[in-house]
Amino acid sequence: MNICNTCDRKMVEAAIAMREKLPEQEQHEAQRVSNECSPALSSLSCVSHTPSSQELTLETQWNVGIGGGIWTTGLLLCEYFGRNATFFSKVLYGKRIIEIGSGTGLVALSLATNALFKPQEIVVTDQKDHLDLIERNICANIAKMKAPIRVQEFNWLKDKETKNTDSKVKALCALPFDVVVGTDVAYCQELYGPVVHALCRLSGPHSLILLGVTRTDTNPRFFQLLQEEGFDYCLTPVADGESSCTVAGGFALLSVVRRVGS
Numbered sequence: 001m002n003i004c005n006t007c008d009r010k011m012v013e014a015a016i017a018m019r020e021k022l023p024e025q026e027q028h029e030a031q032r033v034s035n036e037c038s039p040a041l042s043s044l045s046c047v048s049h050t051p052s053s054q055e056l057t058l059e060t061q062w063n064v065g066i067g068g069g070i071w072t073t074g075l076l077l078c079e080y081f082g083r084n085a086t087f088f089s090k091v092l093y094g095k096r097i098i099e100i101g102s103g104t105g106l107v108a109l110s111l112a113t114n115a116l117f118k119p120q121e122i123v124v125t126d127q128k129d130h131l132d133l134i135e136r137n138i139c140a141n142i143a144k145m146k147a148p149i150r151v152q153e154f155n156w157l158k159d160k161e162t163k164n165t166d167s168k169v170k171a172l173c174a175l176p177f178d179v180v181v182g183t184d185v186a187y188c189q190e191l192y193g194p195v196v197h198a199l200c201r202l203s204g205p206h207s208l209i210l211l212g213v214t215r216t217d218t219n220p221r222f223f224q225l226l227q228e229e230g231f232d233y234c235l236t237p238v239a240d241g242e243s244s245c246t247v248a249g250g251f252a253l254l255s256v257v258r259r260v261g262s
């Protein structure tokens with residue numbers, strides 16, 4: 001499967017145009033407003049474009065850390081899965097999925113609760129201090145779960161610094177995941193290397209990686225690192241006027257695959 005071929009060129013151009021539209025100040029403002037508008041307990045219809053959609057109950061808890069709120073590209077990715085549910089019902093069927101830097105668990109939950117997607121398992125990961133929040137959000141939506149889901153600590157920074165020696169992480173990375181998702185994970189330069197390292201650890205030649213990026217946080221160095229480590233990427237169409245998510249310029253979804261032979 002070459003996911004890049006499935007991207008509609010016009011939509012990709014529109015996504016690029018959207019990224020260019022807002023000056024940096026306004027992009028920060030859009031993210032800030034989006035963060036501040038997240039109530040402590042939200043009901044979200046993340047996959048509103050499919051009859052199989054489920055409304056999620058999500059607790060947000062900013063004092064947990066940066067992932068305690070809902071970030072725009074997480075919403076965009078849920079929206080993208082919902083909008084392309086027929087396509088993803090084929091892509092995700094029987095597959096092993098991992099989410100990195102999950103925060104509230106939003107993206108993993110939107111996948112786990114969609115009856116059309118029948119993955120083999122979904123592993124939700126983050127730093128240790130975020131795991132309780134994710135567990136609580138899984139519990140809050142347990143009745144809607146359609147796929148096996150489990151939570152595990154995976155700290156990319158620690159993994160890179162300790163040279164991949166933690167036995168639990170080793171087990172996690174033993175077999176490449178078919179699909180890796182991560183939204184707003186490359187949000188500061190010190191994390192670019194560890195995020196790319198994590199992608200190398202978790203993916204194989206046939207894996208599909210879907211990332212959400214905020215332009216003001218993810219600068220060209222991240223994309224350079226992706227290429228240096230043997231990944232190819234393309235922009236994925238995000239949303240249009242009918243979107244149920246608030247889409248401001250400066251946010252994008254990327255499809256990332258390993259370059260053939262790398």
Ligand SMILES: C[S@@+](CC[C@H](N)C(=O)[O-])C[C@H]1O[C@@H](n2cnc3c(N)ncnc32)[C@H](O)[C@@H]1O
Nearest residue numbers: 067070071074101102103127155156157183184
């Ligand atoms: C900006 S938040 C995005 C959260 C979520 N993906 C979303 O879109 O709402 C970044 C996430 O990356 C996680 N993170 C930061 N540094 C990390 C590290 N070294 N290892 C694992 N996760 C990390 C944070 O805990 C947080 O959940």
